Amino acid sequence: MKLVFAVIHDEDGHKVMDELNKNGFSVTKLCSTGGFLRAGNTTLLTGVDEDKVNDVIAIIEKKSKSRKQVINSSMPPNGMNGMFMPYPVEVVVGGATVFVLDVERFEKV
Amino acid sequence: MKLVFAVIHDEDGHKVMDELNKNGFSVTKLCSTGGFLRAGNTTLLTGVDEDKVNDVIAIIEKKSKSRKQVINSSMPPNGMNGMFMPYPVEVVVGGATVFVLDVERFEKV
Amino acid sequence: MKLVFAVIHDEDGHKVMDELNKNGFSVTKLCSTGGFLRAGNTTLLTGVDEDKVNDVIAIIEKKSKSRKQVINSSMPPNGMNGMFMPYPVEVVVGGATVFVLDVERFEKV
Numbered sequence: 201m202k203l204v205f206a207v208i209h210d211e212d213g214h215k216v217m218d219e220l221n222k223n224g225f226s227v228t229k230l231c232s233t234g235g236f237l238r239a240g241n242t243t244l245l246t247g248v249d250e251d252k253v254n255d256v257i258a259i260i261e262k263k264s265k266s267r268k269q270v271i272n273s274s275m276p277p278n279g280m281n282g283m284f285m286p287y288p289v290e291v292v293v294g295g296a297t298v299f300v301l302d303v304e305r306f307e308k309v
Numbered sequence: 310m311k312l313v314f315a316v317i318h319d320e321d322g323h324k325v326m327d328e329l330n331k332n333g334f335s336v337t338k339l340c341s342t343g344g345f346l347r348a349g350n351t352t353l354l355t356g357v358d359e360d361k362v363n364d365v366i367a368i369i370e371k372k373s374k375s376r377k378q379v380i381n382s383s384m385p386p387n388g389m390n391g392m393f394m395p396y397p398v399e400v401v402v403g404g405a406t407v408f409v410l411d412v413e414r415f416e417k418v
Numbered sequence: 419m420k421l422v423f424a425v426i427h428d429e430d431g432h433k434v435m436d437e438l439n440k441n442g443f444s445v446t447k448l449c450s451t452g453g454f455l456r457a458g459n460t461t462l463l464t465g466v467d468e469d470k471v472n473d474v475i476a477i478i479e480k481k482s483k484s485r486k487q488v489i490n491s492s493m494p495p496n497g498m499n500g501m502f503m504p505y506p507v508e509v510v511v512g513g514a515t516v517f518v519l520d521v522e523r524f525e526k527v
């Protein structure tokens with residue numbers, strides 16, 4: 201038995217949990233914050249048989265992997281009309297950090 | 310030194326913590342959600358000497374073990390009066406999932 | 419790779435995270451409560467190379483170690499004027515409990 205800790209972005213938390221549940225993995229969501237960005241993170245905790253660890257990591261990767269996203273930023277106003285000009289900016293979102301720990305003993309009581 | 314992670318139902322969290330504290334175990338409660346039911350879960354974290362792990366698991370079991378509970382559900386209205394009919398339903402509540410991990414190093418600073 | 423769990427007092431959480439971040443360690447903050455005092459605790463989770471564990475523990479210690487603090491308490495009113503008398507009391511605050519666990523597998527996806 202292994203214990204998988206995955207730190208993922210909040211926006212991906214729901215998708216990752218749903219997909220893990222659909223595949224029969226029971227997941228606990230610990231609320232968390234932090235990482236370098238100080239943005240909202242979600243920590244997922246799932247106990248899993250050794251031979252299923254790859255499956256769990258593949259699901260986490262599929263549902264949270266870092267990708268580029270275009271958001272609208274805005275230029276400071278210039279010229280006489282003083283209007284902000286929206287323009288697209290590419291940012292990286294998502295990504296997960298996964299730690300697999302060995303479980304010495306596992307009990308359901 | 311071992312680190313015990315116990316995922317229990319919210320309704321049992323307080324009882325389990327109280328009993329662990331009464332027996333001299335220091336416990337940290339991580340707020341959490343999830344599991345298959347998506348109901349509120351509590352994750353408890355307690356560092357414990359190897360020879361006390363059985364005691365900790367026994368306390369968790371005693372205070373959270375799954376049991377049947379009768380709740381009142383209600384039948385959809387039928388017949389002319391359109392009233393909901395309350396009737397008793399037996400559900401399983403409680404239960405805990407316990408993971409014991411080895412601690413390589415333990416410090417109180 | 420090691421996973422460091424540090425249970426610290428809420429009041430120290432921000433300082434410890436800032437200092438770890440400044441030194442290049444990515445930290446996740448799990449909200450938590452409990453311990454003997456039932457006061458607000460913060461649990462920090464940080465994945466770190468084996469040869470940096472001492473640095474992490476030194477930072478946690480520097481920014482959270484238990485110290486005496488003088489707070490103002492107040493005497494119950496006595497005498498004819500019925501006023502509460504503020505007086506200084508020394509209490510111990512801070513301190514951290516640190517668990518270092520071995521990580522079998524570490525992935526950034």
Ligand code: NI
Nearest residue numbers: 209237239294
């Ligand atoms: Ni983010």
Ligand code: NI
Nearest residue numbers: 318346348349
């Ligand atoms: Ni439940």
Ligand code: NI
Nearest residue numbers: 427455457458
């Ligand atoms: Ni405190």
